[in-house]
Amino acid sequence: MTVVSRHYVLAAGGTGGHLIPAFALATELVKRGHHVALVTDSRGAAIPGKPDFLPAHVIPAGRLGGKNPLNWLRGLRAIMEGRRMALRLFESFQPSAVIGFGGYPAFPAVIAAHKAGLPTIIHEQNAVLGRVNRFLADKVDAIATAYREIARLDPKHEGKVHLVGNPVREDVLALREQPYPPFTEDGLLRVLVTGGSQGARVLSEVVPDGLAMLQPALRTRLQVTQQCRAEDIDAVRQRYASHGIPAELATYFEDMAERLADAHLFIGRSGASTIAELTAVGRPAILIPLPIATDDHQAANTREMVEAGGARAIRQPMATVPNPANYDGDRRNQMLRQQAGLFHDMAKDICRQIQAIAQDPHSLGNAAHAAWNCGYPNATSDLADLVESFGAAPLMDVIRMGGAAPAAAGREATA
Numbered sequence: 546m547t548v549v550s551r552h553y554v555l556a557a558g559g560t561g562g563h564l565i566p567a568f569a570l571a572t573e574l575v576k577r578g579h580h581v582a583l584v585t586d587s588r589g590a591a592i593p594g595k596p597d598f599l600p601a602h603v604i605p606a607g608r609l610g611g612k613n614p615l616n617w618l619r620g621l622r623a624i625m626e627g628r629r630m631a632l633r634l635f636e637s638f639q640p641s642a643v644i645g646f647g648g649y650p651a652f653p654a655v656i657a658a659h660k661a662g663l664p665t666i667i668h669e670q671n672a673v674l675g676r677v678n679r680f681l682a683d684k685v686d687a688i689a690t691a692y693r694e695i696a697r698l699d700p701k702h703e704g705k706v707h708l709v710g711n712p713v714r715e716d717v718l719a720l721r722e723q724p725y726p727p728f729t730e731d732g733l734l735r736v737l738v739t740g741g742s743q744g745a746r747v748l749s750e751v752v753p754d755g756l757a758m759l760q761p762a763l764r765t766r767l768q769v770t771q772q773c774r775a776e777d778i779d780a781v782r783q784r785y786a787s788h789g790i791p792a793e794l795a796t797y798f799e800d801m802a803e804r805l806a807d808a809h810l811f812i813g814r815s816g817a818s819t820i821a822e823l824t825a826v827g828r829p830a831i832l833i834p835l836p837i838a839t840d841d842h843q844a845a846n847t848r849e850m851v852e853a854g855g856a857r858a859i860r861q862p863m864a865t866v867p868n869p870a871n872y873d874g875d876r877r878n879q880m881l882r883q884q885a886g887l888f889h890d891m892a893k894d895i896c897r898q899i900q901a902i903a904q905d906p907h908s909l910g911n912a913a914h915a916a917w918n919c920g921y922p923n924a925t926s927d928l929a930d931l932v933e934s935f936g937a938a939p940l941m942d943v944i945r946m947g948g949a950a951p952a953a954a955g956r957e958a959t960a
């Protein structure tokens with residue numbers, strides 16, 4: 546068998562939502578004998594889970610926006626610097642294609658690749674095309690997507706769209722063939738709560754209270770695992786203790802596959818990777834989209850799962866967003882009262898939805914199956930196939946015979 550070993554650059558930044566699919570693709574491409582480098586920003590470089598084989602090149606995260614012209618100037622300067630740094634990397638690494646996963650560093654990297662005449666692909670994790678990807682859509686060779694319907698995608702770009710799904714980590718995907726954990730009318734009800742890679746303050750307030758409102762027949766069987774922000778964790782611990790609900794709390798669970806394997810029900814934000822993992826494994830969910838997500842993309846992400854019967858969505862009113870801790874005096878007190886009322890309503894809604902979904906083992910099991918049916922288990926390999934179908938830059942290719950291990954650097958091996 547003849548295998549062509551190439552170099553690829555993946556560009557992603559900011560949050561786990563952009564980086565986790567990039568890590569999954571990098572792992573698959575390396576397994577196929579290619580060499581991969583990551584372009585990211587300082588936030589992205591700190592996201593746990595980066596494979597050891599993947600070198601990270603940190604560029605500045607330039608963001609254009611806001612009213613202050615100085616910020617625009619700073620953003621523009623960072624983008625230009627990022628583009629210069631990406632071009633330098635391309636000169637030495639000689640990629641056959643550059644794949645952007647969104648987030649600020651993806652922008653200068655893909656723009657630089659376009660300028661250098663390299664094939665470019667963007668992957669959109671959400672059900673709404675993001676700002677960076679909207680700008681790049683015109684320039685790139687292919688747009689990989691994760692949902693059947695993508696809002697804000699210009700119809701003129703539909704011809705280069707490839708529906709692949711969102712790549713998830715290997716250990717999570719491996720759970721797809723495992724059965725839903727045993728759940729009986731008097732057994733434990735294990736609930737997993739996360740707020741995305743950054744955590745979510747509102748969940749620290751509304752989830753413990755919502756769970757405490759459940760009828761005793763369900764409440765006494767609860768076992769909770771919840772990710773909380775560092776500043777909230779003590780208060781959440783006290784909340785669960787006062788309700789008599791056993792809970793394991795952490796600011797970040799590194800062993801998400803194990804947590805998902807055990808969970809009967811998920812409650813949390815509807816970021817793209819979270820949805821991809823829930824549908825890969827088949828876990829029913831109560832989803833609370835981040836209300837300030839750009840173009841309401843977290844609400845759009847819930848649609849397929851909700852329509853299929855795998856999830857229920859709860860809206861968080863926009864008014865809960867400002868943090869009263871940032872205000873003083875009467876205004877603060879008024880905001881705290883208003884927020885307490887809104888949080889109470891959300892907690893009631895969580896309770897109502899759990900009563901509906903977990904009333905008997907069958908409804909929970911059916912919802913798990915419906916969630917499973919929404920998964921894209923081949924997302925990583927389909928995306929890798931798409932990447933390999935681009936970027937035949939013959940001078941950079943190394944022809945590897947019989948599947949032998951690739952040379953440390955492809956271009957050196959050609960010499």
Ligand SMILES: CC(=O)N[C@H]1[C@@H](OP(=O)(O)OP(=O)(O)OC[C@H]2O[C@@H](n3ccc(=O)[nH]c3=O)[C@H](O)[C@@H]2O)O[C@H](CO)[C@@H](O)[C@@H]1O
Pocket residue numbers: 560561562563565647670671739740741742743772796797798799801814815816817818819820822835838842843
């Ligand atoms: C706040 C914000 O802007 N979020 C966006 C961000 O995703 P964000 O990173 O917030 O959320 P995602 O759901 O996409 O990803 C979270 C990832 O973190 C993992 N995890 C989470 C908690 C934990 O304790 N351990 C752990 O491993 C999850 O398993 C998942 O793989 O980019 C996504 C992709 O563009 C968007 O859909 C989200 O709207």
